[in-house]
Amino acid sequence: MNNGKVEFEIVDVSLGWNCKKGTCNCEYCKGTIRRAIATCPVCGYTVDAKTTRKLFQEGKSGQRIVAVVLHKPGTKGKRYRLATERDVEIFREAEKYLEEKRQKLMEEWGIDPVPDEPLTRVPVTFGVINVWVYGMNTWGDLFNSRQKLALITFTEKVRLAYEKMIEEGYDKEYAKAVASYLAFVVDKLASWNSVLCPWLAYKEDNHWIFSRQALPMLWDYGERNPFHGEIVSVRTIKNTLPNISNIPSFAKVTQSSATELPYPDDYFDAVFTDPPYYDNVPYSYLSDFFYVWLKRSIGDLYPELFMTPLTPKSKEIVAYSHQEGGFEVGKKYFEDMLKKAFKEISRVLKPNGIATIVYTYKSTSGWETLINSLLESGLVPTASWPIDTEMKARLRAKESAALASSIYFVCRKMERKEIGWYEEVKEEIKNHIYRKLESLWEEGVSGADYFIAAIGSAIEIFGKYKQVMDYEGNEINASKLLKYVREIVTDYAVKKILHNGIAGELSPLTRFYLLYRWTYGEAKVHFDDARKLAQSTGVDLEKEWNKGFIKKGEGVHKGSWSTG
Numbered sequence: 256m257n258n259g260k261v262e263f264e265i266v267d268v269s270l271g272w273n274c275k276k277g278t279c280n281c282e283y284c285k286g287t288i289r290r291a292i293a294t295c296p297v298c299g300y301t302v303d304a305k306t307t308r309k310l311f312q313e314g315k316s317g318q319r320i321v322a323v324v325l326h327k328p329g330t331k332g333k334r335y336r337l338a339t340e341r342d343v344e345i346f347r348e349a350e351k352y353l354e355e356k357r358q359k360l361m362e363e364w365g366i367d368p369v370p371d372e373p374l375t376r377v378p379v380t381f382g383v384i385n386v387w388v389y390g391m392n393t394w395g396d397l398f399n400s401r402q403k404l405a406l407i408t409f410t411e412k413v414r415l416a417y418e419k420m421i422e423e424g425y426d427k428e429y430a431k432a433v434a435s436y437l438a439f440v441v442d443k444l445a446s447w448n449s450v451l452c453p454w455l456a457y458k459e460d461n462h463w464i465f466s467r468q469a470l471p472m473l474w475d476y477g478e479r480n481p482f483h484g485e486i487v488s489v490r491t492i493k494n495t496l497p498n499i500s501n502i503p504s505f506a507k508v509t510q511s512s513a514t515e516l517p518y519p520d521d522y523f524d525a526v527f528t529d530p531p532y533y534d535n536v537p538y539s540y541l542s543d544f545f546y547v548w549l550k551r552s553i554g555d556l557y558p559e560l561f562m563t564p565l566t567p568k569s570k571e572i573v574a575y576s577h578q579e580g581g582f583e584v585g586k587k588y589f590e591d592m593l594k595k596a597f598k599e600i601s602r603v604l605k606p607n608g609i610a611t612i613v614y615t616y617k618s619t620s621g622w623e624t625l626i627n628s629l630l631e632s633g634l635v636p637t638a639s640w641p642i643d644t645e646m647k648a649r650l651r652a653k654e655s656a657a658l659a660s661s662i663y664f665v666c667r668k669m670e671r672k673e674i675g676w677y678e679e680v681k682e683e684i685k686n687h688i689y690r691k692l693e694s695l696w697e698e699g700v701s702g703a704d705y706f707i708a709a710i711g712s713a714i715e716i717f718g719k720y721k722q723v724m725d726y727e728g729n730e731i732n733a734s735k736l737l738k739y740v741r742e743i744v745t746d747y748a749v750k751k752i753l754h755n756g757i758a759g760e761l762s763p764l765t766r767f768y769l770l771y772r773w774t775y776g777e778a779k780v781h782f783d784d785a786r787k788l789a790q791s792t793g794v795d796l797e798k799e800w801n802k803g804f805i806k807k808g809e810g811v812h813k814g815s816w817s818t819g
Contacts, residue, residue, distance in 0.1 A: 350400035370394035370547035529613035597632035634666040639711025675720030763793035
């Protein structure tokens with residue numbers, strides 16, 4: 256601080272700075288803002304989160320360029336210098352020219368070249384778009400003035416490139432293809448140059464906007480000079496196109512609803528799909544980020560694809576909770592549409608054809624829905640495999656009980672036996688699961704993945720029958736099946752964890768604690784999942800939660816639980 260003003264300095268860590276990479280409380284690491292609570296570095300006054308957001312909404316916030324990152328070709332690493340008045344002046348010039356350029360293109364295109372479509376509040380589990388609470392109400396608000404100027408200029412060049420190719424006699428479809436690839440470059444550039452692109456100190460580089468499937472607020476960001484070095488998006492497309500060109504066969508791509516496939520019965524030899532998982536990710540809302548720029552660069556070339564202001568959402572099979580009726584209505588819609596989609600897959604699949612369905616949802620209720628939907632559609636699971644597909648170090652995995660693998664169900668369209676008697680089916684499931692559990696254990700599968708893979712094995716047996724009945728004539732549903740499977744896996748896992756030691760002598764609460772830690776670590780989980788895991792060990796969570804190590808907290812929909 257100098258005369259009440261905040262000034263910056265470049266600190267060279269190679270000169271004895273003993274910082275522990277942000278984990279200490281030194282003056283360089285403690286920061287000035289956390290979860291919207293801001294502390295003035297001059298006087299120490301703290302502004303609460305509500306006030307901070309209000310100031311942003313009222314337009315009383317600002318940005319300040321802090322440093323410039325330099326790189327000399329042929330050398331390793333980066334160099335840094337403080338921003339100068341000239342740097343600030345260049346930014347202001349871009350800011351001034353933006354208004355002139357924006358008005359000119361608006362008159363030519365009949366649309367604001369800077370995306371003015373609204374950001375929508377989407378309160379889902381992980382796909383959070385919360386920047387609207389800071390006054391970012393349109394997609395264009397995610398970019399500073401210089402970024403906007405660069406992006407609308409590149410967008411203009413894409414349109415001009417297409418016009419020039421047509422003038423010079425290029426084939427119209429060829430020109431469309433070239434313009435489309437150029438539009439992808441602009442979209443990619445937008446994802447690397449916004450006010451939500453984090454600066455990664457350990458990589459000395461800024462990251463693209465979707466470091467996770469969300470758009471959270473950032474308090475500092477990095478931006479790239481698109482004219483320095485090779486643009487990431489250009490390199491990606493340049494490296495991809497030659498490989499695509501060498502593929503000897505071709506694929507036909509059609510756009511249609513999963514619940515109304517434009518194909519006749521018994522048409523495909525195989526179907527492969529990775530369906531959405533309730534409200535995990537707001538796919539269409541996040542894709543609007545790219546849609547609004549594509550609409551401006553090549554929307555005129557594909558009018559049928561850009562008829563709506565934003566991506567169509569009414570038929571999206573996702574359990575959104577912000578619509579009328581809340582999550583329960585969204586949940587029912589998702590489940591009903593998923594069943595319709597599976598029935599369509601069954602319809603277009605040839606007899607004895609194969610359908611591979613990927614599923615990663617960790618909630619027990621999600622699995623019940625999947626099982627019921629598959630069985631009602633006529634698809635019979637004949638095999639299931641856990642395949643390591645998820646990044647263990649990703650943000651979600653660190654803070655949640657997210658699975659490390661995906662379960663691949665191999666289903667066939669085949670005749671099912673009319674009735675299976677529950678006692679006989681239970682024995683068949685038990686023998687089948689034991690073989691699978693031993694194999695999974697030897698392969699190193701553990702925790703939540705272990706339980707979920709076992710569920711997949713049980714469905715292989717359960718799904719062979721149109722109905723599973725007990726001797727009293729009651730139909731056995733997926734919920735009861737999962738309860739039985741949890742009991743088998745729980746007993747088996749405890750014995751394995753303790754190396755066949757004193758598993759039978761443990762109290763139910765000890766068994767639950769052991770399995771919870773093994774399955775979820777320190778993560779919070781939905782109440783229903785914790786309750787069902789507890790049930791399989793004979794523990795009533797409602798009676799135990801206030802006795803010490805089991806904690807009940809606020810979570811999504813119905814609360815969350817953790818052990819401590």
